[in-house]
Amino acid sequence: KAGVTQTPRYLIKTRGQQVTLSCSPISGHRSVSWYQQTPGQGLQFLFEYFSETQRNKGNFPGRFSGRQFSNSRSEMNVSTLELGDSALYLCASSPLAGDADTQYFGPGTRLTVL
Amino acid sequence: GNSVTQMEGPVTLSEEAFLTINCTYTATGYPSLFWYVQYPGEGLQLLLKATKADDKGSNKGFEATYRKETTSFHLEKGSVQVSDSAVYFCALNFGNEKLTFGTGTRLTIIP
Numbered sequence: 001k002a003g004v005t006q007t008p009r010y011l012i013k014t015r016g017q018q019v020t021l022s023c024s025p026i027s028g029h030r031s032v033s034w035y036q037q038t039p040g041q042g043l044q045f046l047f048e049y050f051s052e053t054q055r056n057k058g059n060f061p062g063r064f065s066g067r068q069f070s071n072s073r074s075e076m077n078v079s080t081l082e083l084g085d086s087a088l089y090l091c092a093s094s095p096l097a098g099d100a101d102t103q104y105f106g107p108g109t110r111l112t113v114l
Numbered sequence: 115g116n117s118v119t120q121m122e123g124p125v126t127l128s129e130e131a132f133l134t135i136n137c138t139y140t141a142t143g144y145p146s147l148f149w150y151v152q153y154p155g156e157g158l159q160l161l162l163k164a165t166k167a168d169d170k171g172s173n174k175g176f177e178a179t180y181r182k183e184t185t186s187f188h189l190e191k192g193s194v195q196v197s198d199s200a201v202y203f204c205a206l207n208f209g210n211e212k213l214t215f216g217t218g219t220r221l222t223i224i225p
Contacts, residue, residue, distance in 0.1 A: 031210060048210075090157055090158065094210060101165065101208075101210060107157040
C-alpha cells in the first residue's frame with residue numbers, strides 16, 4: 001500500500017504571498033492531520049479533518065486553513081506568509097478503525113519564506 | 115494538559131552500544147504511546163507503539179514498555195548501528211485526537 005504523499009516537497013515563497021500544500025492519505029484512511037515542525041517550537045498540531053469536516057484545530061492564527069475533499073485528499077493554505085512560517089509541514093493519516101489511534105506521516109513539505 | 119518529556123540530546127554512542135532514551139508523560143487517563151523516528155530530510159516514521167499498561171512495543175530491535183506506575187515509555191536497543199542515527203520522538207494521544215510530541219532526541223552512532 002502506498003504511503004502518505006505530500007506535494008510539493010520544497011517551496012520557496014516571499015513574505016506576503018500565500019501557499020497551498022497538498023496531502024494524499026494512505027488508501028482507505030479518512031482522517032488527515034497536519035503538523036508544523038520548526039527547530040524552535042518542535043512539532044505542533046495544526047488541524048485534523050475527517051469526512052471533509054474539521055474535527056480538531058490547534059492554536060494557530062486564521063491565516064492557516066485547510067480542507068478535505070471527498071476522496072480524503074487534503075490541502076492546507078497559508079495566507080500572508082511571514083518569515084516565521086518557514087517550517088516543515090507534515091501531513092499524517094489514520095485509519096477509521098482498528099489502528100485509529102495511529103498516525104502515519106508523509107515526507108513533509110519544506111516551506112521557506114524569504 | 116497532556117505533555118511529554120524526553121531526554122535531552124544530543125546522544126552520541128559507539129556502534130554496538132546499548133541505547134536508552136528516556137520518555138515520561140503527563141496525561142489524565144491512559145493514552146496510547148508512540149515512538150517515531152525521523153531521518154535527515156524525511157518525515158516521521160512510526161517505530162513502535164503501546165496502547166495499555168505493561169504493553170511492550172517492539173520493532174527493528176527497539177523496545178519500549180508502557181509503565182503506568184512511572185508514567186514512562188523509555189526506548190531501548192541492545193546494540194545500535196550507524197544506520198540508527200536519527201532524531202527520535204516520543205508521543206501520546208487519546209484515540210483519534212492529536213499527537214502530543216516530546217522535543218525529540220538526536221542520536222548519533224559512531225563507527
